[in-house]
Amino acid sequence: MTKFSVDLTNCDREPIHIPGKIQSHGFLIAVDKNTFSITYLSENTGDFLKEQAKNLLNQSLSGLNHLIQQHNPEFNIEDLLKLGIIRKSFDAISPHPVEINGNPFYLIISPSDDNWLLEFEPVTLQYDIQSSIGRSASSMLQGKSVAALLSSAALEVKKLINYDRIMIYKFLDDGHGEVVAEEKEDNLEPFFGLHYPASDIPKQARELYKLNLTRLIANVNAQDSQIITFKEDQPLDLTNGGLRAVSPIHIQYLKNMGVHSSFSISLISHGELWGLIACHNYSSKFIDYKAREGSKLIGQILSSALEYRQDEEDAEVIKQFKDTASVLAEHLDRDKYLVEAITTHKTNILDVTKAGGVAIIFENELKTIGNVPSAEEIWELSHWLKNTSDESIYYTHRLPEIHSPAKKYKSTAAGILSCTLNKELGEMIIWFKPEIISNVNWAGNPEKPAAPSENGLLSLSPRKSFEIWSQVVNNTSEKWLAEEIASVLRIREIIITDINKKANEIRQLNEKLQAAYEELDTFSYTISHDLRTPLTSIKTYAELLLKNKSIDEGGRKMLDRILNGANKMNFLIKEILNLARVGRSDVVFETVDMDSLLNEIKNEVLTAFKADSSELILGQLPNLKGDRTMIAQVFTNLIGNAVKYSMMADKPKIEVYGTVEGGEIIYAIKDNGIGIDNRYYDRVFELFKRMDNVKEIEGTGVGLAIVKRVVEKHNGRVWFESKLNVGSTFYVAFKNG
Ligand code: ADP
Numbered sequence: 070m071t072k073f074s075v076d077l078t079n080c081d082r083e084p085i086h087i088p089g090k091i092q093s094h095g096f097l098i099a100v101d102k103n104t105f106s107i108t109y110l111s112e113n114t115g116d117f118l119k120e121q122a123k124n125l126l127n128q129s130l131s132g133l134n135h136l137i138q139q140h141n142p143e144f145n146i147e148d149l150l151k152l153g154i155i156r157k158s159f160d161a162i163s164p165h166p167v168e169i170n171g172n173p174f175y176l177i178i179s180p181s182d183d184n185w186l187l188e189f190e191p192v193t194l195q196y197d198i199q200s201s202i203g204r205s206a207s208s209m210l211q212g213k214s215v216a217a218l219l220s221s222a223a224l225e226v227k228k229l230i231n232y233d234r235i236m237i238y239k240f241l242d243d244g245h246g247e248v249v250a251e252e253k254e255d256n257l258e259p260f261f262g263l264h265y266p267a268s269d270i271p272k273q274a275r276e277l278y279k280l281n282l283t284r285l286i287a288n289v290n291a292q293d294s295q296i297i298t299f300k301e302d303q304p305l306d307l308t309n310g311g312l313r314a315v316s317p318i319h320i321q322y323l324k325n326m327g328v329h330s331s332f333s334i335s336l337i338s339h340g341e342l343w344g345l346i347a348c349h350n351y352s353s354k355f356i357d358y359k360a361r362e363g364s365k366l367i368g369q370i371l372s373s374a375l376e377y378r379q380d381e382e383d384a385e386v387i388k389q390f391k392d393t394a395s396v397l398a399e400h401l402d403r404d405k406y407l408v409e410a411i412t413t414h415k416t417n418i419l420d421v422t423k424a425g426g427v428a429i430i431f432e433n434e435l436k437t438i439g440n441v442p443s444a445e446e447i448w449e450l451s452h453w454l455k456n457t458s459d460e461s462i463y464y465t466h467r468l469p470e471i472h473s474p475a476k477k478y479k480s481t482a483a484g485i486l487s488c489t490l491n492k493e494l495g496e497m498i499i500w501f502k503p504e505i506i507s508n509v510n511w512a513g514n515p516e517k518p519a520a521p522s523e524n525g526l527l528s529l530s531p532r533k534s535f536e537i538w539s540q541v542v543n544n545t546s547e548k549w550l551a552e553e554i555a556s557v558l559r560i561r562e563i564i565i566t567d568i569n570k571k572a573n574e575i576r577q578l579n580e581k582l583q584a585a586y587e588e589l590d591t592f593s594y595t596i597s598h599d600l601r602t603p604l605t606s607i608k609t610y611a612e613l614l615l616k617n618k619s620i621d622e623g624g625r626k627m628l629d630r631i632l633n634g635a636n637k638m639n640f641l642i643k644e645i646l647n648l649a650r651v652g653r654s655d656v657v658f659e660t661v662d663m664d665s666l667l668n669e670i671k672n673e674v675l676t677a678f679k680a681d682s683s684e685l686i687l688g689q690l691p692n693l694k695g696d697r698t699m700i701a702q703v704f705t706n707l708i709g710n711a712v713k714y715s716m717m718a719d720k721p722k723i724e725v726y727g728t729v730e731g732g733e734i735i736y737a738i739k740d741n742g743i744g745i746d747n748r749y750y751d752r753v754f755e756l757f758k759r760m761d762n763v764k765e766i767e768g769t770g771v772g773l774a775i776v777k778r779v780v781e782k783h784n785g786r787v788w789f790e791s792k793l794n795v796g797s798t799f800y801v802a803f804k805n806g
Contacts, residue, residue, distance in 0.1 A: 071481065076478075078284070083760060085311075086273070086277060086306055086307060086308045087292075087304035087305065087306055087307065088297055088307065088313060088314045088315070088316070089295065089304055089305075089314075090111075090284075090293040090294055090296055090524065091111050091286060091293065091294050091296065091307070091310070091312040091313060091314050092286065092291065092293060092294075092312050092313070092314055092315075093113050093291050093292055093294045094190060094191070094287045094291070094312075094355055095188055095189050095190030095191070095311075096111045096113050096114045096116070096117050096118075096188075096189050096294070096312075096723065097109070097110070097111040097114075097185045097187065097188050097189070097296065097310065097312055098110055098111075098114065098125070098133065098799075099181065099184040099185065099186050099187065099298075099305055100130060100150070100184060100185050100187065101183060101184060101660070102180075102183050102184060102185060103183070104129075104469070105129060105130050105147055105150065106127060106128060106129050106130070107126055107127065107128055107130065107132075107133070107296040107724055108126075108127070108184055108298060108299075108300060109126075109184065109296050109297070109300070109305045110125060110126050110296070110297050111294045111295070111296050111297075111312075112121075112294045112295045112296070112297055112801045113294035115674055117170075117174075118137075118169065118170075119136060122136060126252065126297065126298070126299060128551055129300055130145070130146050130147045130150075131145070131147070132707060133146060133149075133285075134146060135243050136169070137167050137168070137169055138167065138168040138169070142267045142769040146176070147621065148320060149162060149165060149176075149178070149507075149617075150178065150185055152203050153178060153335060154399055154491065156418055159177075159178040159179060159471075159500045160528065162175050162178060163175075163176070163177040163178050163179070163659060164190065164358050164359070165177075165178070167189070169189070172191065173191070173192035173680075174189050174190065174191055174192060175189070175190055176189055177178075177189075177311060177358065179309035179310060180309060181305060181306045181309060181310070181386050182306055183309065184305065186305075186310050186689075187308065188310055188311055188312050188665075190311070190312065190358060191355070192304070192357060192358070193357045194357035194359050194360055195356060198229070198359055198360060198363050199363075199766070200649070201228075201229070201363075202229070202249060202366055202367070203361040204482040204502055205228065205229065205367055206225075206366070206367065206370050206517045207224035209221045209222050209223065209225050209370065209374075210370070210374060211369065213379050215375065215379075215382070216249075218371065218374055218375070218378065219237045219249055219250035220239065220251075220252065221235075221250060221251040221255070222250070222367060222368075222370075222371040223235045223236070223237055223250045223252035223346065224252045224348055225347065225367055226252075226334070226364050226367055226368075227252045227348075227502055228250075228366055229360055229367070229524035229592050230332060230348060230356050230360055230361075230364055230365050230796070231354075232330070232332065232348040232349060232350040232354065233254045233257060233349060233351050234251070234252075234253040234254065234257055234260070234348065234349040235249035235251065235252045235253070235346065235347075235348045236248045236250070236251045236253075236261075236346070236347045236348075237249050237251070237344060237345075237346055237348075238265075238345075238346075238347050239343065239344040240343065240344055240495050241264075244267030244270075244677055245264060245266050245269075246264065246265045246266060246270065246271075247262070247263070247264050247265070247268045248260050248261050248262060248263045248343070249261075249344070250630045257351075259440070260581050264677050265578055268279040272344075274316075274319075275342050277308060278333075278335040278342055278345065279335065279337060279341075279342055280308050280309070281308060281309055281310075281311075281335075282334060282335045282337075282365050282366065282369075283311075283332070283333065283334050283335070283361050283362075283365050283368075284311075284313075284315070284331075284332065284333050284554060285311065285330075285331075285332045285355070285356055285361060285509055286315050286319075286320070286323065286331045286332070287325055287330055287355040287356075287781055288329060288330060288352060288353035288355075289320050289323050289328065289329055289330070289331070290353065290447065291353070291354075293314040294314075294745075295441065296307070298759070304739065309363075311358070314533075320331060323349075324557075324687065326349070327351055328349045328350070328351060328355040329350060329353045329354070330349070330350040330353050330355075331347070331348065331349055331350070332348040332350075332356055332361070332364070332542075333345045333347045333348065333363055334348075334364050334367070334368035335344065335368065336368055336371060336372045336375065337372050338372055338376045338379060339376060339731070343372065343375060346364070346367075346368055346371075358630065369468060384410070384579065386423075386552050387487075387552050388599070389420075390420075390421065390422075390552060390553075390555075390556035390559070391556075391559075393416055393420040393556070393560075394421070394559050394560050395418075396414075396561060397410070397416065397421075397560060397563065398563045398567075399420065400416075401412055401563065401564065401567040402567075402602045403712070404772055405579070407431060407567065407568065407571070408429055408432075408434070408436050408805070410432050410567075411429065411564070412436055412438060412447055414430065414688075417438060418438065418498065419438045419439050419500075421500070421553075421554060421556050421557060421560045421802065422486060422500045422553040422557060423502075423547075423553060423563070424439070424480070424486065424500035424501055424553075425439050425440040425481065425502060425503050425784070426438065426439030426440040426441035426481060426500070426501040427439060427441070427498060427499065427500045427501065428441050428447045428498070428499045428501070428800055429497075429498050429499075430447075430448075430451050430496055430497050430499075430639075432494075432496070433494075435447060437447065437717070439501075440481045440483050440501065440502055440503065441476075441481060441482070442478035442481055442501070446474070446477070446478050447499070449474060450472070450474070450482075450485070450499065451499065452495065453472055453474075454487055454497065454499070455492065455495045455543055457472075458487075458489075459492075460487070461489050461558075462487070462488045462489075462554065462557060462558060462561070463485075463487050463519065464484075464485065464486040464487070464549045464554065465484060465485060465486075466483070466484040466502065466545055466546045466547065466548045466549060467484070467544055467545050467546075468482060468483055468484060468485050468544075469483060470544050471542040473782075476544070477682070479503075479504045479621070480503055480504055481501055481503050482501040482503070482546075483502065483503060483504035483505070483544055483545055483546035484502035484503075484545075484546025484547065484548075484549065485499055485502075485776060486498065486500045486502075486553065486554065486557055486745065487499040487500070488557050488560075488566060488782070490561070490565060490568065491568075498561075498564075499573055500557070502546035502547055502549075503546060503548055504543075504544065504545065505546060505547055506543060506545075506715065512793050514542040543724075559796070564724050586652060589649075589652075590591075590652035590653050591649075591653075593645050593648070593649040593672065594646065594649040594650070595644070596765070597642045597643075597646045598644045598646070600638075600642055601639070601642060604635055604639055604642070607631065607635050608632065608635045608636070608639070611631045611632045611635065612632065612737045613626050613630055613733050615628050615629075615632075622696075637767075640769070641769050644769050644772070644775070645766065645770040647702060647775055647779065648756075648771055648774060648775050649772075651699060651702070651775055651778045651779055651782065652778065654696075656688070656695065656696045656699065656782050656783060657696050657697075658694055658695060658696065659694070659695075659696075659697060660692050660694055661691075661693045661694070661695060661697050661700050662692060662693060663690040663692050663693055663727065664687075664690045665688055666700070666701060666704065667690055667708075667725060668687065668703060670701065670704050670705050670708055671687065671708070673705070674705065674708050674709050674783060675710050675712065677709070678712050678713055678716065680711070680712050680716055680721065682720075682721060683712055683715065683717055683721040683722070683723060684720065684721065684722045684723070684782070685708070685712070685723045685724075685725070686722070686723070686725070687725050687726070688724060688725065688726025688727075689726050689727055689728065690725075690726070690727055691727045691728075691729055691734050691735055691771070692779040693727075693736075693803050694803065694805075694806060695783050695803060696779075696782075696783070699779040699782070700779070702775055702776075702779060703775070703776050703779050703780065703801060704725075704736075704738075706773065706775055706776050707738040707772075707776060707799050707801070708725060708738055709722065709772065710740075710772060710773075710799075711723045711738050711740035711742065711799075712740075713768070714740065714763065714766065715740040715742030715743070715744050715796070716742075717742075717743070718740075718741050718742055718743075720741075721740070721742070722741050723738070723739065723740045724737070724738075724739045725737070725738050725739075729805060731801065731804045731805075732805050732806075733785075733786075733804060734802070734803050734805050735800055735802045735805075736801050736802075737798050737799070737800050738798065738799045738800075738801075739796065739797075739798040740796050740797055740798075741795070742793055742797065743762050743763070743793070743794060744762075744791045744792050744793040744795055744796055744797055745760060745791040745793070746760060746761075746762070746793055747787070747791065753773055753789070754773045754774060754776070754777045754787070755770075755774065756770065756771060756774040757769070757770040757771065762793070776799075776801070780801055780803075783803055783804070784804055785801060785802050785803045785804065786800075786801070786802040787799070787800065787801050787802075788800050
């Protein structure tokens, strides 16, 4: 026989369904399906039957019949096989009670390729267990939660087979397992909550577990019995056999744990191996076929109850996610700001998945909920994501393996699920799941050393398993469920629709505003224009009347006021016309000779305000590219204001100079005048807006509105710095070239 060294890596390759031997508490005979002649025989057959049984090989079944007694002496094994063949199943026939040398045995028949397996094992159970199984099933199903269901199933199996320890072992992501329920003798150390690496139960063993739902290892120390045959190169497939000998690796595993007998029952959900009911006894203990069948039934009842509960839980999760999506959709509808809508309410964006934390990167700002890495780490991650993934959605449950900076924060984010809102702007939402290992409880004493290795073989024990498992799940979070991914895609759709809707609303508002502006421009232009003619008449006739000698002093004063009013009105109309003109006309770009322009404006302004005592210094005056008329308006207004609002200063001083900075030419117009209250910073540029401290000084509140419009038309910028009673500096920046 091939000797396997105990090494976890060769577990997956071991052909455990054709071990070439059986456990020796029973014996096995295989017969050819067509000829009914005996093709295989376990070596220990002679121990149970008479010594000459060995000669049965290649004989017909009749030789066997007289070694085995049946209740009905007329009935023989051949008839039994034919009955099973007609019925197409041996379920109702197995176990068939027989007697061997005066002792009760069961004969269990199952198929194996071209052969029938006839397995004989002793009957040890004297009472009928049918009714106790019925009771077990009903008390088991009373548990409402999955946890209660599992622990009562463990208890019922314990009652039935009376092993020292019954564990329910669940396969989690990546095939590793966790003990999720346990029923045990009080003196034993608990294994509840322990995790095992997938390698503890190799792949082909799992396949067998799906085909054959129970396995008994009655005594790990008993010698197995070889199967002998004349078909040298055709090993007998024992997949369906109950006596199948188990792998030496598995035996070593059990021995290391001090286990003498082991029994396991498969739990199948939706056709997949959900887990096992794993039973350990610390002395050798055979379980009667009927008790095994009873346990199998409990396993099947548990499987279907789990399947049902799991479906219910899945449906509940999907419903919760859908409900969250519709609540968030309502918030998005009602709230003005997106981030506020999805983060500030009781139901928020974190509820879209089962993650522990979430980060939203939108309009260059970061907002987080729950357990997340630091802000710098999230920004770094978001840049990496932007460059890594072209897809609208990206997820991994092993981030530190893919992106090494994540090693630092794997306790909060070993897994991420991100969705892009706007790729160019790097806008996205990222959900985080913590590393599993940080969440796991080690039920035993973590300081306790692993079991010492025996005979130089790799030592396998729960403690060792946990260590191996810890390495396997290092850097790993729980996997993202299909439901979570669907939920994120759902919410992404809702958010993007909302962004588009809001952008559309803004666009429409902009269009309306644009139209309103244009209308207003036309309106002001027409009105101002039409007002000028009657105003000129008023002015002209008032001036004519003033020249009339017959008008007395009182009349003259009134006429002066009329003229004054008409002049002010004329000025205002001119200003509005200027503003309207800026709106209506296109920018004609040319190089503007600033030196000559500003000298012209300087003289004009100083004369207009009769500001003889004001000092106006022109510094560096780099040329600008832009519309000469409009730029003249900008500087006339800004220099005009500087002169006007500094006239009452001790020594009024105005400085004008330009600097080239980066791609811009920035002009500063600086005065030492009355200043502007910073509280009204944004309002200064509004049309007709004048500050409280300028009530005594004439003005219309149109100048800065014109400045702003012109600058915007040139794609430039305008801003100011000011201190009350100290002075103001206005800056205008134009694109250089
Ligand atoms: P106005 O015709 O009143 O000067 P503007 O639109 O040019 O209208 O300016 C708007 C307001 O901004 C002014 O009324 C004044 O309160 C304030 N302001 C503008 N420039 C200055 C400045 N250099 N110093 C102090 N206040 C200023």
